[in-house]
Amino acid sequence: MAHFRKAGVIGAGVMGSGIAAHLANAGLEVVLLDVEAATATAAVARQLKAGGFMDPAFAGRIATGSVDDEMPLLADADWIIEAVAERLDIKQGLYARIESVRKPGSIVSSNTSTIPLADLVTGLPEAFAADFLVTHFFNPPRTMPLLELVAGPATRPQALAAIRDFGDRQLGKSVVVCRDTPGFIANRIGNYWMAAAVNEAIALGLDVEVADAAISKPFGIPRTGIFGLMDLVGIDLMAMVLRSMHDALPASDAMQDYPVEPPLLARMVGEKRLGRKSGAGFVKLSADRRSRAVTDLITGEYRPQKQVSSDSLDDAKGDARALMEHAGAAGCYAAAVMEKSLAYAARVAPEIADGPDAVDAAMRGGYGWAKGPFELIDQLGAGWLAGRLEQRGLPVPDYLAQAAEAGGFYSVADGARLCLLPDGTRRKVAQPEGIITLAAVRLASKPVEDWGAATLWDLGDGIACFEIRSKMNTFGTPVLDALEAALARVAQDFKGLVIGSDALLFSAGADIRVFLETVEKEGPAGFGANIDRGHRLFRAVKYAPFPVVGAANGLAYGGGCEILLHCAAIQAHAELSIGLVETRIGVVPGWGGCKEMLLRFAEGHAGAKGPVAPALAAFGLIAPAKVSASAFDARRLGYLRPTDGITMNRDRLLADAKAKALALAEGYAPPAPPAVTLSGPSGASALRNVLDTETLAGRISPHDRVVGEALVTVLTGGPDADPARPVTEDDVTAVERAAFIALLGEPATLERIRHMLATGKPLRN
Structure with missing residues (x-):
């Protein structure tokens, strides 16, 4: 595996600054240079505004300067990327200056998309040509998966391998090696x-x-x-x-x-x-x-x-x-x-x-x-x-x-x-070492169990994978049935479970069509059985005798977020968008999300201390339905623990989740049920102050206020709760259940659900 500590980028245009931002996302110390230092500084600000950073704090990893004054800052860089205008004379003049300061063995690359590598290195020293290649990023570098690599006849194989490996594992790219032809591939x-x-x-x-x-x-x-x-x-x-x-x-x-x-x-x-x-x-x-x-x-x-x-x-x-x-x-x-x-x-x-x-x-x-x-x-x-x-x-x-x-x-x-291949032979489709996809597993084996809406696969080494296959990977009755059967089968035949798939998202949550159908047939109270089942199954995930690891990618909203919160660990793709978004349709989290966030904040996450602080922190997350802008943001918000993993390359997510499950399986014991401290009337007063401020400012609608009041009760335990008298998880979920059913009986909630089903967008009523 390639180990880079510091990189330099010369050229602070849209591409250069975007590449610099993504190198910072990968954890590198970065130097960004342009003709004028002010141009480079402004480019970092532009990337902050444009979302080039997975966490705004990562901008602090970038030092800026001018080519004339700060070129010596590249002396200890492991990788130097040229991203200047597509003119051969400008690029070659810059390479001579890079060669005068770079350390031996450092890699130099061009982000060119039009000039052949052979032309770029013509007339340059052999040592430079040996360390040189083309690294063609696509815009924007943070989100576009492709990285095209072009090596020349003189390029060291080790240099190509190092960039290929780093681009794959640390930058999260689909790395494709191209021939030195116009436009590459x-x-x-x-x-x-x-x-x-x-x-x-x-x-x-x-x-x-x-x-x-x-x-x-x-x-x-x-x-x-x-x-x-x-x-x-x-x-x-x-x-x-x-x-x-x-x-x-x-x-x-x-x-x-x-x-x-x-x-x-x-x-x-x-x-x-x-x-x-x-x-x-x-x-x-x-x-x-x-x-x-x-x-x-x-x-x-x-x-x-x-x-x-x-x-x-x-x-x-x-x-x-x-x-x-x-x-x-x-x-x-x-x-x-x-x-x-x-x-x-x-x-x-x-x-x-x-x-x-x-x-x-x-x-x-x-x-x-x-x-x-x-x-x-x-x-x-x-x-x-x-x-x-x-x-x-x-x-x-x-x-x-x-x-x-x-x-x-x-x-x-x-x-x-x-x-x-063009010569008439066939070879295996190229795939980097260590990647696991269910598509490949499907070709090589049959499922352990197939319930239609979900499938259980054997990933090897005693680890199973539960793949949800419903529309948007939502949790309806068939998926819940399959999850119950899968937990029993894994307990019998495996030592760990990964919940994940090859799909572009983890789960959009509960199937809200069921909400509407149940209310129309049985009334709001009829949904109680669904809530109880979700609580029971997610509790079974949390207290399973084997580790359950959530392989979270794309989006994980509502019930999709809640099942992840109950997993022993989460392995998240870096671009994960996760959140408890139930308030958008006029209800509160119904499958233990409130309880799990209270427990996390009670552990002191984000500095939450004292009996009221966990409720305030959870309220600030759940009431406005905050979702993460990345996995790093999810860690800051509290949806991910510090011990949860982040995978930069989505293609490697299942493999990393399997590795985490294997590591946990050795001597695994489920957690002991915790006591939950609820802040009672004092906490409710603090949370209502927040609601009052938002109401007076016009930032919440009348029904938002109704939902907010219900959430206050769930997070503080109601008027009879006492911080000196801890309660059980079941006590909290009982309050959560009552609040959910009450809100499901509100006409304004049903209006929101119908609007979401019809348009896919939330309604502010």
Whole structure:
């Protein structure tokens, strides 16, 4: 494993400052330099505002300065990253200055996206070339998973391995090694796809709304589609990038088939309609931000945004192949763009990558595609795509023809996923050592138990994994049934349990449709059995004779947060958003969340001391439904303990959770049931003071006040509670149960639940 302590970044623009912020997120001491020290200092402030730091305190890890005055600060840096303008003369002049101060063996890299590595090191000392490589981050560096690496013939293998390992484990990146070709992998294919998508839409005179809808959901491409992506990237920047690709590629490359700047885009650049950064691009928000205007691709003028209307999309029902076969305008558009783009990927892949898996990983990580181009080809059918190209009189790439004959680019043998290489052989799909995915487990073995809504898997070494498979991983009756059965099975056959999956989120909480259905059929009191069952099962998780580790990623809200609070430990992905958000729908946490937060704050977390302080701290978290901005923020808020782990790379989360479960399993004993101290009337008075302040300031609605009063009772125990007379966990959950049922009987709560189910957004009533 690579051990870096200090890094330097030269160039404090959007990318350089974002890279510096993320290096600080990874725990490094960072030096950020620019021509002027003030520029670097302002860049750190900009990253704070933009959310580049996982914890605002991490900004303190960055020292700023000017290239002229503070270059000696790089003398002890382990890794120095150049992120300056894309001009070879500027970069090489900077490398000479870096070489004069850096320590032997330190690694130097460029964040270039357009200049070949071979050109960058031409004429430079052999020692410098040996320590040099390209590290191409995607913007924003904190959240975009892809890191492309390019090594030259002279690059030390140890340097490449060190950055690859650090990028994976500490920066949390999907690291893809590329060949030294124009645009590397993601931008080579992604830029072609963008050029095709824009130009084909303009040629067909499509509505922007239809083009974005046709090119996104059916193919697992982010819902921004193409024109939303153009606005996000910047229309002027895209023209610059495409121009550099045109200049770097031969005349025979299909990239040359599309103009760098079609007339419409040239007009928009001239009118400063550059996208989000200028406030207007293909989409423009009104002054009050309540309505949108959209560029008409025929006239170039703005018009009101329209609802998507397309026979192709309606008939295809989300099926990509059916859409491409449809004769309607959206179908013709999707076919024109995706047939050419997928064919282009097959044509250039042997030149730019070591296999289709590298290309697919790059497009998933760099452009947010759910499936890479070769995975999409297999989904559509390699033979089908080859046949479509032949029908259109378009050349069929040799690699695609080979895949059509072989039955696709991917196959499974002996429990492993294989990919087809251009030479006709197959190898295992590349995966860094130590990663566990349920997709791989599923290929190699059968589940221990499968209940439909959830599955129990054997991760090996005596550790099982409980995978929730409901919509948004919500806790409905089938999942609760499965959890009860899983706890019994693990107690019999395993020594530890991980709760987690490959999904992009941990759990959105309880299935609130059940709330509404129960009240409508049985009244609020009918929900008592559900609350009791949740309390019983989450208590069983907490006091299981084996350690239960929650592998938390994405979001963990409401009941998803509550089950994690009952686990022996949590292993969280660094980007975890976790919170007790029940007040948003007009209730209080109903499965022990209030009790668990009281216990955590009673242990002195966040400086909470005295009988009233835990209730105040928990109230300040639960009443406004605070959620964490990262796992580091979750630790500060109290949702994570200091002993809970944080994993930077989501792909490594299950492996790290398994390791934590194994470590805990040795000699494990469940915790002793604690006594809970409730602050009673004195605490209630303090909490109501908070409510009064918020009410007078107009920051809470009338129903927020009702919910707040119920939460006060739960957290303080009501008028009969006495700090000198501790109670049991069951006593607290009994009060929690009563408050939940009472609030479920409030018409305003039911209105909130209906609104959330209809819109996915909270209602302030």
